[in-house]
Amino acid sequence: MEQISVVVVGHVDHGKSTLIGRLLADTNSLPQGKLEQVRTMCVRNAKPFEYAFLLDALKDEQSQGITIDTARCFFKTEKRRYIIIDAPGHIEFLKNMITGAARADAAFIVIDAEEGIKENSRRHGYMISMLGIGQVSVLVNKMDLVGYKEEIFNEIRKEYTDFLGRLNVHPANFIPISAFKGVNVASTSDRTPWYRGMTVLEQFDAFEKGDVRASLPFRFPVQDIYKFTEDGDTRRIFAGTVETGKAEMGDKIVFLPSGKRSRINTIEGFNTPGRTIVAPGEAVGFTLQTQVYVKPGELMVKAAEDQPHVSPRFRANLFWMGHAPMIKDKKYKLKLGALRAPLQLVEILNVIDASDLTSVANKQQVDRHDVAECILEAPRPVAFDLSGKIRFTGRFVIVDNYEIAGAGIVLEDIRSEDSALRRHVSDREFAWESSGISSAQRTAAYGHSAKFVVFTGDHQEKTEVLAAALEKHLFSHNFKTYYLRMANVISGLDVDIKHESEVRDEHIRRLGELARILTDSGQIFITSLSNVDDYDLKTLELLNKPNEILVINVGENHFSHYQVALTLDVQAEEVHSLEKVAALLKEKKVILEYYL
Amino acid sequence: MTHLEKLEATSVHILREAYREFKSLVMLWSIGKDSTAMLWLTRKAFFGHVPFPLVHIDTAFKIPEMIAYRDKLAREWRLNMIVGQNTQAIAEKRTFPDGKLSRLECCKVLKSEALKHTLSGDWTRFRFDHKLGKYVEDTNKEPYTGVIVGARADEEGSRSKERYFSPRDRDSEWDIGDQPPELWGQYKTDFAPGTHVRVHPLLDWTELDIWEYIGKENIPVVPLYFNRGDGKRYRSLGCWPCTAPVESTAGNVQEVIEELKTGKLANIAERSGREQDKEDSGGLETLRRGGYM
Structure with a gap:
């Protein structure tokens, strides 16, 4: 049987919980004796019975009389099963409301006929729009308190239709109801003879379970890469959940942002019949025809389809739930699909008061409950779609101090040569105090020019041995050289780097800065790194400027864009490899012919 | 799906x-x-x-x-x-x-x-x-x-x-x-x-989803969940002093599912056999x- 989730939102006290309680009672969806139990409790506590009590399962909710968290309840009609999500209306609990609403296929917005449209009626409308919930029905509740007057209903309908229109939300209908009296909830009523539309119950069945995901291009965020070796398992499985589109065995695929390519070999599962195709929503695993080295967090797409954007910078709409405001020059964590990356706020373009859609000019920070349009930047390129095209891979959350503090949708890819790193390098070079000894003088005195030489490759031991051999070789020819062993910085200079998501990037950054200083001293500065990608090398190259870098790759070359200066055979003898490196250094005019 | x-x-x-x-x-x-x-x-x-x-x-x-x-x-x-x-x-x-x-x-x-x-x-x-x-x-x-x-x-x-x-x-x-x-x-x-x-x-x-999944995947479960001739089965398992079996003739997964869907258990809370829930x-x-x- 089909099942859909419907969220009920609206301003505090406008009657959401009462509506749901009533609906459950009127459709006989309550467990046996529940209604009697709550009625008895009310008598015992000398409280008038309310349908909302049926939902208030938690003690502190009962004492405050407001819903603080989303509660889920289940009911079914002949057509299908429903999960009703009761979202809190109080602003303090906006993040709970978002949690409830984000998993809904459709929404009811409840508005009190007597109080009219309130701040959170509008704010919730905004959230519904941002969460991409396409199907909305507006319930004008407590009609009994306004004498079931059609004019009042029409007034609210007009004003709220205008408001939602500006958010591009078009409600299926407006229904005049009294949840307390059961008017137009499960059955029509002679109290509203002027109303000929659907009841709430009928509207439930009228919502459509629209799913556009299958018709979109294939998007598969790589959640993890497994190689469980127990019981002789040799599969290397790329695991994740298909966001959109379909993929088949044999399809050519690309991982982004790395750009690595391969083909789907098999679709893996446990206790499932073998399958050759996957569809949206499925949590699956793939093995590939050729081994590529990518990290969890990349987006796997089909080579033949529309490609996502790959850029470090984008313009986005976001709402902020954090207690501390979002500010510039602070490091946040981005979670987009399976990706986790550092993130910075570059610019606030506009802060919108979601309760009336007015702009707040000139804000320098995004406060709690603000909705803001801004420019965000990650240190390295990120793969995403624009939310207008594929919203499933065009949305993200922001973590601040361990908490999900913001959520947003991507509006535009802002391609720019400008980046935080470039700005940093240009600032640094501006402030750089040059030595009284020029690099030409050093080259003449040392008999070689300065260079940053980086060995990379899968075989860490091999690259380390080669780097050390090069250091010895150059030293024996009286060159100024130093091989920096990474272990020496990790437990020394870098010992303070703790935050897991930043560990790699920060090691790379410090190494780049160190290279800038050591190459300034005229040395041939050598290091060896395993497990680096294109962007790490580009970062090192940029940080080492104006001096030059030479990357020597040992073994299989996994870089998709970066041009390494030399690739060495991992099996080759050390002497031969060293000869090749020496030849390269000559070719690049690091060392002059007659010195070797 | x-x-x-x-x-x-x-x-x-x-x-x-x-x-x-x-x-x-x-x-x-x-x-x-x-x-x-x-x-x-x-x-x-x-x-x-x-x-x-x-x-x-x-x-x-x-x-x-x-x-x-x-x-x-x-x-x-x-x-x-x-x-x-x-x-x-x-x-x-x-x-x-x-x-x-x-x-x-x-x-x-x-x-x-x-x-x-x-x-x-x-x-x-x-x-x-x-x-x-x-x-x-x-x-x-x-x-x-x-x-x-x-x-x-x-x-x-x-x-x-x-x-x-x-x-x-x-x-x-x-x-x-x-x-x-x-x-x-x-x-x-x-x-x-x-x-x-x-x-x-x-x-x-839900409880029903779990049983349907157990049936679909053929997952082995403790036989205590099924009636083994005495007209009783456990619906929820816990410690023996605080867990009572329910009256039921359901002897396998399919019968449990049927009972939950249409039978006498359809409207009774699953944990009703768990005595500790009733104290407070x-x-x-x-x-x-x-x-x-």
Whole structure:
């Protein structure tokens, strides 16, 4: 049987919980004796019975009389099963409301006929729009308190239709109801003879379970890469959940942002019949025809389809739930699909008061409950779609101090040569105090020019041995050289780097800065790194400027864009490899012919 | 995708997310049908493997068939099985009904306390040694900071407000008023040192879903769930002094499903056979705030 989730939102006290309680009672969806139990409790506590009590399962909710968290309840009609999500209306609990609403296929917005449209009626409308919930029905509740007057209903309908229109939300209908009296909830009523539309119950069945995901291009965020070796398992499985589109065995695929390519070999599962195709929503695993080295967090797409954007910078709409405001020059964590990356706020373009859609000019920070349009930047390129095209891979959350503090949708890819790193390098070079000894003088005195030489490759031991051999070789020819062993910085200079998501990037950054200083001293500065990608090398190259870098790759070359200066055979003898490196250094005019 | 396929995919996504994010992760296995279905989902998520330990809190009052079944599956599926127990309280008979404890107090001592100290590593853990074929004292005393639990939202009120990823503070306390947002498949996976997390992959499942999944996947469950001739079966499993079987003739999975859908159990709460829930109207919530699962 089909099942859909419907969220009920609206301003505090406008009657959401009462509506749901009533609906459950009127459709006989309550467990046996529940209604009697709550009625008895009310008598015992000398409280008038309310349908909302049926939902208030938690003690502190009962004492405050407001819903603080989303509660889920289940009911079914002949057509299908429903999960009703009761979202809190109080602003303090906006993040709970978002949690409830984000998993809904459709929404009811409840508005009190007597109080009219309130701040959170509008704010919730905004959230519904941002969460991409396409199907909305507006319930004008407590009609009994306004004498079931059609004019009042029409007034609210007009004003709220205008408001939602500006958010591009078009409600299926407006229904005049009294949840307390059961008017137009499960059955029509002679109290509203002027109303000929659907009841709430009928509207439930009228919502459509629209799913556009299958018709979109294939998007598969790589959640993890497994190689469980127990019981002789040799599969290397790329695991994740298909966001959109379909993929088949044999399809050519690309991982982004790395750009690595391969083909789907098999679709893996446990206790499932073998399958050759996957569809949206499925949590699956793939093995590939050729081994590529990518990290969890990349987006796997089909080579033949529309490609996502790959850029470090984008313009986005976001709402902020954090207690501390979002500010510039602070490091946040981005979670987009399976990706986790550092993130910075570059610019606030506009802060919108979601309760009336007015702009707040000139804000320098995004406060709690603000909705803001801004420019965000990650240190390295990120793969995403624009939310207008594929919203499933065009949305993200922001973590601040361990908490999900913001959520947003991507509006535009802002391609720019400008980046935080470039700005940093240009600032640094501006402030750089040059030595009284020029690099030409050093080259003449040392008999070689300065260079940053980086060995990379899968075989860490091999690259380390080669780097050390090069250091010895150059030293024996009286060159100024130093091989920096990474272990020496990790437990020394870098010992303070703790935050897991930043560990790699920060090691790379410090190494780049160190290279800038050591190459300034005229040395041939050598290091060896395993497990680096294109962007790490580009970062090192940029940080080492104006001096030059030479990357020597040992073994299989996994870089998709970066041009390494030399690739060495991992099996080759050390002497031969060293000869090749020496030849390269000559070719690049690091060392002059007659010195070797 | 069918309803069950969707539930399965969401649970698998959550399990993989937990495995990716938490280094020190365990799954609680109560031997009941829910956590056994969850164990099966784990094998789905990791393509036949179970890459983290399973923890069972043995109150010493569990129905013996449950323990036999636990060890049978542990052997067959080569599970990394950890057992914890409040041995002191059991030795001193600080339990219900022997001691002066109420049922709820007994739950607190034998389950909540035992769990807390087993997870933190300050009480002895027993690990199933597959070579010796028996439980031995576990040398690993590291605290487990991520705990996967088979709670379902439809079980009772407080569980309907849980998150898939739910933080607990140092004392295992649950702050219901300030829970993290969850949206777009993104959960709270960043934790300050000293805090830990409960992961709930089954939150969206109902009792009926679980049985239908058990039927579809042919998952082995404890035979106590079925009538074996005496017109009784257990609907929910716990300690024998506090768990009563229900009148039922359902003798296999299909009959249980039919009974839940249309039979006399269709409108009766699942935990109605669990006596501790009846002592206090907010009983389970009181326990959950103190760290009960």
